[in-house]
Amino acid sequence: MASASAPAKARRVSSRARNDAVLLGAVDQARAAALDVAGTPDDVGEHLGTLAEGERLMSHRFAATMKGYHGWHWTVTLARVPRGRSATVCEVELLPGDEAILAPQWVPWSERLRPGDVRPGDTLPFRADDPRLEPGWEATGDEEQDLVAIDELALARQRVLSPQGREEAAERWYRGTRGPTAPGAVASASECSTCGFLVPLQGSLGQLFGVCANEWSPDDGKVVSLDHGCGAHSETDVERRRSDWPDPAPLIDESTVEQVDLSSPRPAQDHGARTPGPDDAGTDQGTDEPEGDGTA
Structure with a gap:
């Protein structure tokens, strides 16, 4: 069985080649050739037509009825010698048609590989010509220059980034x-x-x-x-929002602090008069005159 590549465009042929009676009439011979290549007789379906490939060269197409080969067809190419009255089978191919289901085009692994495809234990092939790398630094004997390249720039590797x-x-x-x-x-x-x-x-x-x-x-x-950012920046803070709950009443130690109810009215006080005390007993609190000798 030949490869499943799409058939090339037929080159222009004469009307005589397209009307070759010997090759056009060899349908049964072409079917027999297809059945000989196919796995079972049920794999070859109806005759789909002919295609003139050149002078005394013609292909017969038959539908492929196998599962998974929708749109494919068997192509049996026949030929005859000049002035010959019989056809000869040249080749039998299973080719895709316009509606055939085809496998994806093969892509090399280097183009298929994507970030995250390498799993623990996987090893990639060595690429000597990787354009992303270039040879590392080789010691030149200049201590100052080698110190910068090897210690500060970390170039003492076989290959570094290009x-x-x-x-x-x-x-x-x-x-x-x-x-x-x-x-x-x-x-x-x-x-x-x-x-x-x-x-x-x-x-x-x-x-x-x-x-x-x-x-x-x-x-x-x-x-x-450097111009990226997130909510965990070291210098940012959230706006402080007042709680919806009322502020709790303060706790007061009544054993050391006397509570005063400021909501009730306080009695007026005469700040000019002195409040009598226990030491004022026996004194005349009604006058401010000094004591005399009883004379006018």
Whole structure:
């Protein structure tokens, strides 16, 4: 059985080729060839017509009746020699028609792989020509230059990110759920660049990104853009709303504090007169004159 690729467009043929009586009349011969290739006689259905492929070359088509092959057809190509009165079977193919159900086009694994597809224990094939990487730093003998590249920039690896790798990562992070267009960032009042829980990244990516270190944030431990934001910002606060419940009455220690009812009227007091006390007994409280000797 031949491959299931779609048939190519037939090249232009003469009317004599299209009306070849020998090949047109070889329907039974073509059906027998299809039955010989098919699994059971029920797999070959009605005759669907003919197609002139060239001079003394013609194909007969029969419906494929197998389950799962809707729209497919058997194609039996016949030929004859010049001035021949009999046809010869050239090939038998099972080909898809316009309404055939086809398998998805095969795509290489490198193009099918998506974030999250790699599970614990999975290992990706090594790509020596990965455009996202480039060779790391090799010691040159210059201690000062090597110190910066190896210790500060962490380039002492066999391969490091290339400019393309950094650009792709920055674009992916910035357009993702931890960039400025995320719903949480749009609703937040402050940006991550002013948050005390932000840990900046080193290198060129540090100009746009940092790592969130707030356990209450939904982005804890994730790379966020500096203009991202959330409700767990270190400098924000919620508006204090007064409780709907009445304020509780204060507790008073009546053993040390005397309670006074201010709602009842208080008696008027003469602040000019002195209130008599126990020491004023036996004295004349009706006059302020000094005591005399009884003479006028």
